Amino acid sequence: MTDDMRPGRRNFLAAGGGLAAATLAAPVLSQQPGSPFLITSATDVLLPKGKAQRVVICGGGWGGLNAAKQLRLLAPQLEVVLLERNPVFFSCPMSNKWLVDVVDTNYLTHEYLAVSEKYGYRFIQTEILAVERDRKRVVTAAGSLDYDFLILSPGIRYNYEAWFGNDRRAAEATRARFPAAYVPSAEHFRLKQAIHDFKGGELVMTLPPPPQRCPPSPYERACLIAWLFKTKKIKGHITILDHKDAIRPIGYGFKQAFEELYKDQITYVPNAHVKELDPFNKRIKTAAGDFNFDHGIFMAPHQAGDLAWKAGAVGRNPEGKPTGWAAVDPLFLHLKDDKDVYVIGDAVGLVSPQFLFYPKAGHVANRHAKIVAKYIAERVAGREPKYILPDNLCYMMVTADPQLDIAVQFDYKVGPFQDKGDVILQTQIDDNERRPELVHEDFGWAKNMYEDMFA
Ligand SMILES: Cc1cc2nc3c(=O)[nH]c(=O)nc-3n(C[C@H](O)[C@H](O)[C@H](O)COP(=O)(O)OP(=O)(O)OC[C@H]3O[C@@H](n4cnc5c(N)ncnc54)[C@H](O)[C@@H]3O)c2cc1C
Structure with missing residues (x-):
């Protein structure tokens, strides 16, 4: 090792000298066009294309x-x-x-x-x-x-325009105060806080018209929030305002859970097409009646x-x-x-x-x-x-103590349908009987899915 390479006060000073020189040189460098290459803008080429497709x-x-x-x-x-x-x-x-x-x-x-x-x-x-x-x-x-x-x-995106037209203020107030938590975002954390802080009163939940992201999951959400209210002895009541005329899929399983486990916590209202929502005065008008609420989980229609x-x-x-x-x-x-x-x-x-x-x-x-x-x-x-x-396979938890799930399975094949010739055909099997074995399968399913993405 030469003297110059040895770490020591002299070399630090030298480094400091170098730094000073660089600082002095900076105005000259900054006159060069463009920014450092890692500070990019939409007009730059992010990754030049090589030979591979x-x-x-x-x-x-x-x-x-x-x-x-x-x-x-x-x-x-x-x-x-x-x-x-x-x-x-x-x-x-x-x-x-x-x-x-x-x-x-x-x-x-x-x-x-x-x-x-x-x-x-x-x-x-x-x-x-x-x-x-x-x-x-x-x-x-x-x-x-x-x-x-x-x-x-x-x-997906939420189609708040279907409810509010061009009224961005109402759409933003609804999104921020009463989020749907149906896309991966901060909304989930806001919703979790809101239900854990809930002191009692009326929680209204709207379900979007089909097609929607994960159709059974709003019912699962209602069941688990009702379970939380019941367990924590919160005098909260949930009204499910469903656009559809009945619970689907696993309708019988969810209906039984609502009636047998959450008679005092959940009211299910079908055909509740949303006509007007006022997030400021906490009122909602639907085809199945008008409701006041203390908190809401408002799922606007879904789109791509x-x-x-x-x-x-x-x-x-x-x-x-x-x-x-x-x-x-x-x-x-x-x-x-x-x-x-x-x-x-x-x-x-x-x-x-x-x-x-x-x-x-x-x-x-x-x-x-x-x-x-x-x-x-x-x-x-x-x-x-x-x-x-x-x-497709889907498990839904209806109570968390003891943990019990219901489930639904879909299969597809190509075959003749009415006068349309060969098309994709679906069969659906609802598993309505809530039981712990399905919870075991549920967690096994999630493990496999996460491993597919991350392992
Ligand atoms: C409460 C709930 C429970 C559910 N339970 C189940 C279940 O038990 N089983 C099941 O099978 N499914 C379930 N689902 C449905 C499941 O989450 C969706 O079907 C799935 O996420 C769809 O995958 P995707 O890739 O289409 O969309 P996503 O998983 O939402 O992925 C889309 C990604 O695109 C990104 N993105 C979008 N636009 C841009 C942009 N402009 N720039 C950069 N990035 C962008 C987003 O950030 C997001 O990460 C549930 C959903 C919810 C909300």
Whole structure:
């Protein structure tokens, strides 16, 4: 080691001298055009494209995370980039149990980077601003990137416009004070605080019209909040205002739970189409009557996430109005007008004249992701993909002590339907008898699902 390399006061001074020199040089450097390359803007190229074909996945939720991992397993020659706005994954499935402390926050949250490194896809935390399909380019807050294949898994948005028109003040007040907590966000924490702080009174819950994200989960939420009120001896009452004419799915199982476990805590009101909601004076008018409330969980109608709209993926009905959901080929899940853009998960639109939409469930998003990864892998290998159909399985807890679940299963096949020829057909089996074995299966299901995304 030479004297100059040895650490010591002289070298620190020298380093200080160097620093001073750099500081002196700074004004000269700052005259150079541009910023440091890691400070990016939407107009920069985020990732230059190399020789490998690139799949960009928009949305790192249940669909996107599975798609990224599966693509790397099935087609390692592809470059895979996953874009997601949230720094941490927060699971909506199992979150009703978290609301009443059956599971803790660690159970629902996962970090993104270890799994992306393990499977060799790139995870970038950024807001996706636009999808320029004509240029095969995604624009994000951190720059833009080109794709060969695009997978959109943006989840849902709340259509507050259906209730409030252009009244943004009322929409924002409703979202902030009485959040639905149906997208992974701060809303869940606000809702949890509100129900744990509830001192008694009327809690009103509206259910969106179909198609909606996870149709049985609002009933599960009502049961578990009622269980909390009962256990903590809070004089709270829950009114479920359902747009539908009856509880679906697992209707009998939930009805029994309401009547046998929560007779004093839950009132179920069908056909309660929302006509007017006043978040300031805490009043709601519906087709089934008017109600005052102390707190509310207001689920505005659901639609495909904003990104599906920005990508021009949302279909139109025969009158030319947006359907609210992505217009996909029912079997192959690519956009009807763009074979290189796939949509998976909740944003998927009409797929069958028999049952209309796949259940908007994490389980289905998981299956869609695997299916679409297989389709893309087949295509890059020069083979014509054969269609694959998903399945769906869902467990719902109706009481937390003792823990008891009910469940529903859906299966799909292609077959003839009325005069429509061959279409996708659905069979549904409700398991209405609440019992502890289903709780065991529920947690096993969640473990498998989390492992698919993060292990
Ligand atoms: C209370 C509740 C309970 C549920 N229980 C179950 C259950 O028991 N079983 C089940 O199967 N399903 C359940 N679900 C449904 C499940 O959560 C969804 O079906 C699933 O998350 C859909 O996956 P997805 O990938 O389509 O959307 P998401 O998982 O919501 O992922 C979409 C992602 O895209 C990101 N994103 C969107 N726009 C942008 C943008 N512009 N820029 C960057 N990122 C963006 C979002 O941040 C999000 O992470 C439940 C849902 C709720 C709310």
